[in-house]
Amino acid sequence: MHGFATKTRFFLNETGSLSRFTARFFSVGVKPRYEVKELLAQCYIIGYKSLPLIALTAFIMGLVLTMQLRPSLVVYGVESKLPIMIGIAIVREIGPVITALIFAGKIASSIGAELGSMKVTEQIDAMEVSGTNPYKYLVATRVMAATLMLPVLTVLGDAICLFGAYIGVNMHTVTSYRLFIAQVFQDLTFGDFLPAFIKTFFFGFAVGAIGCYKGYYSSKGTRGVGNSANAAVVLASVMIFVIDLLAVQITDLLGLN
Amino acid sequence: MANETGNNTRLGIFVLAGLLALIMAFYMIGKNNNLFGSSFELHTRFPNLNGLIVGNNVLFAGIQGGTVKSIRLISDTSIEVTMTIDDKVRTFIHKNALAAIGTDGLMGNKVVNISAGKGASPLVDNGDMLGTQKMVSTDDMLQTLSTTNNNIAVISAELKATALRINQSAVWDVLNDRSIGKSLKTSLKNIAKATANASQISLAISNMVTRAGNGKGALGVLLADTVAGGDLKSAIAKIKTAGNNADQMTANLNALVLKIDKDLTGGKGSLNAMLKDSVIAQNLKKSMDNIQKGTDAFNQDMEALKHNFLFSGYFKKLEKEKAKQQNKKN
Incomplete structure (x- = not known):
C-alpha cells in the first residue's frame, strides 16, 4: 500500500514536472532571440535523417495492409473498394500514427540520450554558467524541429504508403496508378485529411517535449542516460495514443467525421 | 560551414517535397469537392432525400459534375438541395434537365x-431550380421483390401439383416406356429410308422429264x-x-331397218312374202322336197353311170392318179 502511494505521488510529480517543462516552451521558447541555426540543424537531424526509416516502414505498411485487407474484401465481393479503404485507413489513422510511433522510437530516444548525456556530463550546467539559456538552445529548438518535421514526414510517409498499397493492389490485379489514385481520393474529403494532418503537429510536439524532458532531467550515471532514453520512447508512444484519442473525440464533436 | 549549407539544402528539399x-x-481532395475552378449553383426540391448528405457527388449524365452544397428543409414534404456544379458542364445542362x-x-x-x-430548352443559369424525377429506390425494389416472391410461391405450388399429376398420369408411363423410343427410332429409320426412296424416285422422274424435255424416248417424241x-x-x-x-351410216341403217320393219308389219314386199306368207312357205318346202328327190335320183343316175363301161375307164384313171399323189406325199 505504501508502494502504491509512493508510485502515485511519483506519477503526479512527473506529470506536474512535465507540464511545467512544457509550459516553459511557450513562455521561453517562443520568445526571441531565436536559435535559427540550431533549429535548422535539428530539423535536418530530426526530419531529413528520419526519412529513410519512415519511408521504409510506410512502404511496408501500405503493402502489408493491402494484402491483409484484400481477402476480407474478396469475401464480401467489394474488392474494387480496396483503394478507397486503404486510402481512408492510411490518411486518417495509420499514416499519422505509424509515422509518429516510428518517429518517437527514433527521435525521442536520441533526444533523451543526447540531452541525458549532456546533463550527466554537466554540459547543461556549464551552458547556464556561460550565459546561454540551455532551455532555449537545446530544448526549444528540438521541440520546434520535431513539431514541424513530423507533419512533413507524415505527408511523405502517406504518399509512400499509398505507393506500397498500389503495389499491393497490383500483385493480384492490374490497376493503373491514375485509377488507383483517383479511387483513393474519390471519397476522401478534407474532413478525413485535415484532422489527421493537424494532429501530427501535436504528435511531433509531444515526441520532442517528452524526449527533451526525459533527457533534461536525466539521473546521474550512464544508466540514467539509458533509462531516460528508454522512458522517453515509452512515454512518447503512450502520449501519441492519448493525443490520438483526444483528436478523434474532438473531430467527432466538430462533426468532421 | 560547407557541410552545414549542404545539410540545409537537403532539409530544404525534404521540406519542399513534403509541402x-x-x-x-489538398488539390486532389479539393478537386473532388469543387473547391477550385469556377462553379455555379443549381437548386432542386425532393420530397425525400433517402440519406443524401452535404458533400455527396452530383453526376451529370454519369460524369462527376459537382457536389451537394447544402440541404434545407422547406416543409415536411419538400427539401431543397443546393448543388455546386462545375462550370465545365454548364453548357450542357438545359433548364428542363431532371434531378434524381x-x-x-x-x-x-x-x-x-x-x-x-426531352425536347429543346435554354441552358441553365446560376441559381436555377431543376425539376425532379423519381428514381427506383432500394425500398421500392424490395417491395416489388416481395410481391414477386409471393407470386413465385403460388406459381411453384401450382407447378408442384402439376408435376405430381404428370408423374401419376399415363403420359408419364408413355414417356418412361423405352420400347416406344425404340419403335419410334425404327419408325424414324423407315421414314428416312422411305424419304431416300422417294428422293431416288423423284430423281428418276426428274431425269425422265429432262429426257422427255430433250425429245428422247417415246414420250419425248410425242411431246x-x-x-x-x-x-x-x-x-x-x-x-x-x-x-x-x-x-351417217347408222342413220341410214336405222332408216332402212325402220322401213323393213314397216314393210314387215304392213305385209308388203317380197321379204314379207317370204317370211310371212305361209302358202309360199309351203310351196317353197314342197319345191325343196322335190329338189331333194331330184338330186337323189340324179345321184343314183350318176352312180349308175360310173359303173357303165363307157365311163369306167375314166373313173379308174382318176383313182390311180389320186393314189399316186398320195404316195408322193408319203
Whole structure:
C-alpha cells in the first residue's frame, strides 16, 4: 500500500514536472532571440535523417495492409473498394500514427540520450554558467524541429504508403496508378485529411517535449542516460495514443467525421 | 560551414517535397469537392432525400459534375438541395434537365443524378431550380421483390401439383416406356429410308422429264416431235370424219331397218312374202322336197353311170392318179 502511494505521488510529480517543462516552451521558447541555426540543424537531424526509416516502414505498411485487407474484401465481393479503404485507413489513422510511433522510437530516444548525456556530463550546467539559456538552445529548438518535421514526414510517409498499397493492389490485379489514385481520393474529403494532418503537429510536439524532458532531467550515471532514453520512447508512444484519442473525440464533436 | 549549407539544402528539399505532397493531396481532395475552378449553383426540391448528405457527388449524365452544397428543409414534404456544379458542364445542362437521387453502386453513397430532359430548352443559369424525377429506390425494389416472391410461391405450388399429376398420369408411363423410343427410332429409320426412296424416285422422274424435255424416248417424241404432232392431228381429224360417216351410216341403217320393219308389219314386199306368207312357205318346202328327190335320183343316175363301161375307164384313171399323189406325199 505504501508502494502504491509512493508510485502515485511519483506519477503526479512527473506529470506536474512535465507540464511545467512544457509550459516553459511557450513562455521561453517562443520568445526571441531565436536559435535559427540550431533549429535548422535539428530539423535536418530530426526530419531529413528520419526519412529513410519512415519511408521504409510506410512502404511496408501500405503493402502489408493491402494484402491483409484484400481477402476480407474478396469475401464480401467489394474488392474494387480496396483503394478507397486503404486510402481512408492510411490518411486518417495509420499514416499519422505509424509515422509518429516510428518517429518517437527514433527521435525521442536520441533526444533523451543526447540531452541525458549532456546533463550527466554537466554540459547543461556549464551552458547556464556561460550565459546561454540551455532551455532555449537545446530544448526549444528540438521541440520546434520535431513539431514541424513530423507533419512533413507524415505527408511523405502517406504518399509512400499509398505507393506500397498500389503495389499491393497490383500483385493480384492490374490497376493503373491514375485509377488507383483517383479511387483513393474519390471519397476522401478534407474532413478525413485535415484532422489527421493537424494532429501530427501535436504528435511531433509531444515526441520532442517528452524526449527533451526525459533527457533534461536525466539521473546521474550512464544508466540514467539509458533509462531516460528508454522512458522517453515509452512515454512518447503512450502520449501519441492519448493525443490520438483526444483528436478523434474532438473531430467527432466538430462533426468532421 | 560547407557541410552545414549542404545539410540545409537537403532539409530544404525534404521540406519542399513534403509541402508538394501536401499541396497535391489538398488539390486532389479539393478537386473532388469543387473547391477550385469556377462553379455555379443549381437548386432542386425532393420530397425525400433517402440519406443524401452535404458533400455527396452530383453526376451529370454519369460524369462527376459537382457536389451537394447544402440541404434545407422547406416543409415536411419538400427539401431543397443546393448543388455546386462545375462550370465545365454548364453548357450542357438545359433548364428542363431532371434531378434524381440515386446510389453509387448497389450499396454506395447517395448521389444526385442530373439527366437531360426531352425536347429543346435554354441552358441553365446560376441559381436555377431543376425539376425532379423519381428514381427506383432500394425500398421500392424490395417491395416489388416481395410481391414477386409471393407470386413465385403460388406459381411453384401450382407447378408442384402439376408435376405430381404428370408423374401419376399415363403420359408419364408413355414417356418412361423405352420400347416406344425404340419403335419410334425404327419408325424414324423407315421414314428416312422411305424419304431416300422417294428422293431416288423423284430423281428418276426428274431425269425422265429432262429426257422427255430433250425429245428422247417415246414420250419425248410425242411431246417434242412436231411432225408426229401434225400426223396425230390429221389422224384425229380423219377419225373424226370416219366417226361422222359412221353416224351417217347408222342413220341410214336405222332408216332402212325402220322401213323393213314397216314393210314387215304392213305385209308388203317380197321379204314379207317370204317370211310371212305361209302358202309360199309351203310351196317353197314342197319345191325343196322335190329338189331333194331330184338330186337323189340324179345321184343314183350318176352312180349308175360310173359303173357303165363307157365311163369306167375314166373313173379308174382318176383313182390311180389320186393314189399316186398320195404316195408322193408319203
